[in-house]
Amino acid sequence: DIQMTQSPSTLSASVGxxxxxxCRASQSIxxxxxxxxxxxxxAPKLLIYxxxxxxxxxxxxxxxxxxxxxxxxxxxxxxxxxFATYYCQQYNSWLLTFGGGTKVEIK
Amino acid sequence: QVQLVQSxxxxxxxGASVKVxxxxxxxxxxxxxxxxxxxxxxxxxxxxxxxxxxxxxxxxAQKFQGRVTMTRNTSISTAYMExxxxxxxxxxxxxxASSPYCSGGSCYSGxxxxxxxxxxxxxx
Numbered sequence: 678d679i680q681m682t683q684s685p686s687t688l689s690a691s692v693g694x695x696x697x698x699x700c701r702a703s704q705s706i707x708x709x710x711x712x713x714x715x716x717x718x719x720a721p722k723l724l725i726y727x728x729x730x731x732x733x734x735x736x737x738x739x740x741x742x743x744x745x746x747x748x749x750x751x752x753x754x755x756x757x758x759x760f761a762t763y764y765c766q767q768y769n770s771w772l773l774t775f776g777g778g779t780k781v782e783i784k
Numbered sequence: 785q786v787q788l789v790q791s792x793x794x795x796x797x798x799g800a801s802v803k804v805x806x807x808x809x810x811x812x813x814x815x816x817x818x819x820x821x822x823x824x825x826x827x828x829x830x831x832x833x834x835x836x837x838x839x840x841x842x843x844x845a846q847k848f849q850g851r852v853t854m855t856r857n858t859s860i861s862t863a864y865m866e867x868x869x870x871x872x873x874x875x876x877x878x879x880x881a882s883s884p885y886c887s888g889g890s891c892y893s894g895x896x897x898x899x900x901x902x903x904x905x906x907x908x
Contacts, residue, residue: 720898726894776828
């Protein structure tokens with residue numbers, strides 16, 4: 678199975694900050710990576726697919742980059758609605774896996 | 785609009801089985817795979833497997849092989865996930881999820897559509 682490692686596990690930031698979350702794959706997954714946002718008690722919401730493609734309706738302050746084994750999710754200017762947990766997911770093969778998650782907290 | 789509506793919360797004893805349903809609407813049920821993801825309280829997302837509603841083909845994460853069965857009833861556009869030999873560690877919210885870009889076990893995007901989640905509690 679492909680292992681996905683996210684860092685940091687927790688991040689404290691203020692409104693307006695630029696935030697970057699990293700996801701590393703245990704082997705190359707090309708660009709087959711998605712990012713999700715999850716709020717307490719809710720299902721995850723797709724933000725980014727194919728590493729850098731913004732899902733329809735997602736604010737442009739979210740962006741993704743990377744390929745192979747290293748990926749990043751960047752929030753250019755953190756907004757109050759962005760405090761949540763973020764997960765990466767690889768779909769390079771039919772055995773999909775998620776990263777462990779990054780909780781973005783208010784500083 | 786696409787909707788996935790799951791069955792209600794369940795409480796089971798250790799060793800029992802649970803069967804969670806996921807009713808799809810707003811699209812042709814046999815067009816997209818149904819995937820299952822679970823989340824223990826305060827923990828991360830864990831992918832369990834996929835099922836193609838057209839063929840019935842499935843793919844399961846190794847961790848759940850032998851304990852999970854994913855099936856469907858196309859006449860009522862409903863997918864099922866059954867987990868057997870339950871233990872306390874299986875206490876979690878179980879989600880079904882799908883995407884127009886996931887079929888036959890191959891995905892070209894993440895999951896656009898999610899059910900509301902079903903809490904399964906395993907307790908003696």
